[in-house]
Amino acid sequence: MSKFFYGIEDLFVNHLFAPYDFFRFTHSWWGANSINWIFFVIGFIAMIYWMKQLKIFNDNGEEDKTISSHSYL
Template sequence: MSDFFYGIQYLFEEILFAPLHALRGMENWWTANTLNWIFMIIGAVAFVYWMGQLKKFNDNNEENKDITAHSYL
């Protein structure tokens, strides 16, 4: 049974995380953090898109803003 868990450990540490270990050992800060910058850009684009969608629905008055619209009010 322990061989199964050692196999999972080997898979993650030696195979799946190998690109991240290579990024960690780089001398240049900018290239080492490229993956982080990509994720930050994706998050910023998603945030701008989501805010645009909320503005579109708000401008169309599609939300029920009546005082009894939500049960928690």
Template sequence: MKAFFEGIQYLFVDILFAPLDLLRSLELKSWFGANTVNWILMCICAYAIVYWCKQLKLHQDNGEENQDTTAHSFLTK
């Protein structure tokens, strides 16, 4: 049973977390290089928010948006 848990430890520590160890060692040399993944994810999220807002505006301009507060029965009480 001990070998099973040591196998799980080896998988996570030595294999799956190796890229994170690389980023941690890269931070001492270049902060921007170590945070490249964060910058990429922030750019993707910013693009998604802009796209979502454009789609909301498009549906509102077409009159497809139902903004009636009585759309849900619990709001009419």
């Protein structure tokens, strides 16, 4: 069973996260964190879009806001 977990470790450390090793050795903070900032901007744009969609449905009155809207409540 330990070989299974060592295989998962090898997959992530040596293969999937290998491109991040390039950013580890850059000497600027902005260079090392550029991927994180790109993901942050994409996530922020997605959140704004999601909030706008929720507002559209809320303004149309399409959402069921009763307390017993689900059978398990």
